[in-house]
Amino acid sequence: MIHLQNIHKSFGNLEVLKGIDLDIAEHEIVSIVGPSGAGKTTLLQIIGTLYKPDEGCVEIQGTDVLRLSRREISKFRNKHLGFIFQFHQLLPEFTALENVMIPGMIAKRKNKELKEEALKLLEFMGLSDRADHKPSELSGGEAQRVAVARALINHPDVILADEPSGSLDSHNKEELHKLFFQLREAMGQTFVIVTHDENLAKTTDRTIHIVDGKVV
Known part of the structure; x- marks a missing residue:
């Protein structure tokens, strides 16, 4: 699914x-x-x-992504990868439903089909009654579940999550962690999760430890 080999990356002298x-x-x-x-x-x-990377190989689903043009990478990312961030990154002027639909709109999917699927995802997340609410009207846990639905809208192969529960209270953290496993069971995604949360790390299939830029 994901193959990385000899990945080096520097920012200036670091x-x-x-x-x-x-x-x-x-x-x-x-x-x-x-x-x-x-x-x-x-x-x-x-x-x-x-x-x-400055050096190395990145393959996802057999595709050498480093050989793709900028336009091809954008299309590949939109189709195959979903992103979840620590602070949701929902657009404040749009409703929960509209936020979920955005990656599908970028992919130029038909609006009727896209809206139906976004509503089904919100229902799966237990948020059917929050579809018309804007992010400011949602709790932290609700906003993060909207962000998860947005990540899923284009049926990506991989979900990449950067500290997804970092801004949540203990109850919502636990609910979000359970959700990842429910999604894997229901939809078959691969999840790569960067986290400081030891409880989340313990529940995953495998934990990768990185120290000083190397896997240990």
């Missing part, structure tokens, strides 16, 4: 990743842990095609 080798299987839920500044988020962004 070498952040120092030769990462990593394979993640289809349908696996993997957590990436390590101290602040270890390179976890940079690695996630490289998997997500948001950064290019």
Whole structure:
């Protein structure tokens, strides 16, 4: 599913990743842990095609993404990858339903079909009655579930989550962690989760430890 080989990445004189080798299987839920500044988020962004490494190979579903043009990478990202961020990153002027639909609109999907699917995802998340609410009218847990629905709207192969429960209280953290496993069971996604949450890391299929830019 995901194959990384000899990944190096520097920002100026700071070498952040120092030769990462990593394979993640289809349908696996993997957590990436390590101290602040270890390179976890940079690695996630490289998997997500948001950064290019200075050196190395990145293959997702058999595609060498580093060989794609900028336009091809954008299309690949929109179709195959879903993103969940710590602070939701919902657009405040749009409703929950509209926020979920945005990646599908970028993919130029038919509006009727897209809206129906977005409503089904919100129903799956237990948010049918919040579809017309804007982010300011949602609780933290509700906003994060809307963000998860948005990540799923284009049926991505991989969900990439950067500290997804970092801004949530203990109850909503637990609910979000359960949701990931429910989604894997129902929809078959692969999850790569950067987290400082030890409880979440313990529940995943595998935990990858990164220290000083290397897998240990």
